[in-house]
Amino acid sequence: MQTSSSPHLHSAAPVSSVMLRVIYALIPGVIATIWFFGWGVAVNVMLAAIVALASEAVMLAARGRPIKPFLLDGSALVTAFLLALSLPPLAPWWITLIGTAFAIVVAKQLYGGLGCNPFNPAMAGYVVLLISFPREMTQWLAPETVSGHALSFAQAAQVIFSGAAPPGLTLDAVSAATPLDTLKTHLHLGETVEAARRASPVFGSLGGLGWEWINGLFLAGGLWMMYKKVITWHIPVALLGGLLVMSTAFHLFNGDAYVSPAFHLFSGAAMLGAFFIATDPVSACTTPRGKLYYGAGIGILTYIIRAWGGYPDGIAFAVLLMNMAAPLIDHYTQPRVFGHKK
Amino acid sequence: MNAKLWRFPGGLHLSGHKTESTRLPTQRARLPKRLTLPLHQHIGAEAKPVVAVGERVLKGQVIARAEGYVSAPVHASSSGTVIAAGDFPVPHPSGLSAPCIVIETDGAEQWCERHPTPDYTAQDPSHLRNLIREAGIVGLGGAGFPSFIKLNPLGKTVDTLILNAAECEPYITCDDMLMRERAAEIIHGIRIMRHALHAAHCIIGIEDNKPEAYAALVRALRELRIDGIQVIQVPTRYPAGGEKQLIHVLTGREVPSNGLPVHIGIVCHNVATAAAVHRAVQLGEPLISRYVTITGPGVPEPRNLEVLLGTPMAELLQQCGADPSSIGHLVMGGPMMGFSVHTSSAPVVKTTNCLLAAEHAPAVQAAMPCIRCGACAEACPANLLPQQLYWHAHAKEFDKAQNYNLFDCIECGCCAAVCPSHIPLVQYYRYAKGEIWTREREKQKADVARARHEFRLARLAQEKAEREARHAQKKAELAGKNAPRETAPH
Amino acid sequence: MLSAILAFTALAAAFGLILGFAAVRFKVEGDPLVDKIDALLPQTQCGQCTYPGCRPYAEAIAKGEADINQCPPGGEAGIIALADLLGRDPKPLNARHGAVKPKMVAVIDEPLCIGCTLCIQACPVDAILGAAKQMHTVIEQECTGCELCVAPCPVDCIRMAPVQQDIRSWKWQAPLEAAGSHA
Ligand code: SF4
């Protein structure tokens, strides 16, 4: 007679299907990003995916772990997507390669692989790139509607792999700083927010041009994940709440120097970060109350970095900093166990 | 009835699978040739046999008496001859054998003398408790704690007696069928329990997926013209039938960790136990049979049977159309908290509420690492952090697991059921608890050994000192004889 | 940039304070080290550690004369507990002192016993009952399984038997680690 330990009933979708749902939820936002910033994004995503799976396989083999179940769990793919979506659309191929390989090899596998990494691998990879290659990492593209140039898939791939612009085009013509970056530069020069927004074509009505759509669609994907119970509401709500409170307060205090909350919520990696990056369960807090502190912490730190820090966007740094605090937060936010004193 | 209800944390909505076994009315199981009665069917000390091999016993006769306070006697469930006493397979997760008494039945079903007490109201509660104890009644919901102990208020005021009719685990329907078919017996039993406890309020808590049973209880209360017993439907959510959970849902009170319901003025019994109490007191019949649900994908005709304790599980499977040799996985209890039995020759015991049979064990998916998704914590009715418990149990850091309140885990299985990494979480907790208990025992043993060793060392030292003293004295005496008078001692 | 640095410094300071506070608040006041070490030893008193009992071994550890991996009855768990207490790294049991064995108790083959009392003198916990010229018996409850009584018996009537597992002493094992889980 066979024996097993209770429960003899399982209702859970496996890890792989959880990760698959995360990827489904990313798709609308990915399409929007490609729509506004061209095929380079798609090239990056594919390249990152290949590098991620390859380095995962190599590391699993080197560590003597079974390869198939871990390659199929989908976590490396999610890391690849998140990192690739944070990179400049025409980033040289070696940027993607180094970032992804670092994320998987160092930030994930060397810490023990799935479930053991204290830091979000995608953000660790991103930050390493940002610190090591600041020039390449801040060279963003102008939305195609602004630059008026649409690169074909082949042209984008050519730029990424050879670094040379397609004939009849200079890279300067298509590139521009991100809206957050532009805003920061202008504010540094002492201009007001209004003046800055008028001075550059990269701004839209809410956030950056195109970015509003991208963030909106990531928001939609995130809500779907919540509906499907892939993530809980705590971290996104707290993160966006933290960002909202900070930005509203400073905007009301001085609207000329501090841009509106809507701009913050719909620019840069706000929604991607809130729903997809900060919610990476492995490196986040796991208690319900802890998740609130964790999310709020990321929101507030993001604002601090955006408003006063040296980098235009702050999600990555904020996530890593809160990753560090997560175990401590978890420890002090254990829920009251049933039957214990209130 | 509208009553304010509370909500316990976590929990799961599981598909019930209850209709399968409630289509047919309950039937008496066939009298088996042999009854194997384990001496240990309850929590507490093993019962002590009082019959010898070869002896003829009557139905209802005591064959093993309770040993100590927390214990319960065992009765012959039918008349016949004792043919063996020794270790036989019993339903236990270990698959080990344990002391049993085997009776060959004679088919006469001849009762021993019964002493009914129809009018229990004239009886002293302690006398009632004694009757219940003598009848060998233990919690029939699955725990098997001797019931008379839980009918003793221990000097505390019990304001509410709660009858657990929730039966929240999928597949199990024995309480459901008992309520449909024997509601009056249950009500009589409840009144006896209430009398013993002097409980002011009395609530029957039943999950709202059992409308027929609910109706039957309400009808019986009306027909018997009994008031003061409330029947309250609670939302169907596993594990609403956990004692602590049901108490919380019905009263909003939380049983303190490490405490008992009686500490908050509540006593909780299972409805089947109530029926058994009625039979014991008013009919003078000890606990020798119970309702058992025979169900599961391997059973062609799932149903409930009224089974004599000691009947081999295989015979019940047969009666429900299953070929015992084709059953590869047999669980006693429900799918969430039941355990696999190692052989279908094991007997039905007092705590056997359900047999869940399948041809194969459910496919086990290989466990992946914990991704800290927190799904388990969301499902945990005790509000624990199962992922942390697992982390520490896995790393054998048992004291840390204990700091995360391992012992508040009720092993309901919610966490493991929802874990996307398919980690056998509950088994880790059982393992950790077992290790902690073992260490505790070993520590106590070591303390005793240390004390005994130190005592021995002290004894040896003392003996040595005495020897030396004697020696010295002798020497001194010798010296004294030879030495000049002035230097002699004293 | 400056304000960001300030913010992080403040954050770091805050966490530092919390940690420092925790360290002070949860500091364990200690009884003497030897007692603490002795409390972790299994009290088998078998001497396999080369000391004449558990306490002398504890004293030797406290003085730094003995290593923490010399006690076979304590097993891996014992070594880990000692390592934890002393803030050292656990190491495997030193094979020179023996191997981890299942729990045993001494059983005297009573008809063979000649009542010489040698085993009584050897037993560190007085677990053997008997008087001169009368057969002896082991109190199973008290026997630590140290085996010290086996050698002195002139008629070899003492053997070590594994402690029987029954339903009460049975416990759940750790789940088998599937290929997919942690190392
Ligand atoms: S449900 Fe499983 S994977 Fe998720 S946190 Fe709990 S133990 Fe870990």
Ligand code: SF4
């Ligand atoms: S088995 Fe224990 S830890 Fe898991 S959900 Fe139930 S009570 Fe919580």
Ligand code: SF4
């Ligand atoms: S009886 Fe023998 S094995 Fe047991 S403690 Fe005494 S000397 Fe050691």
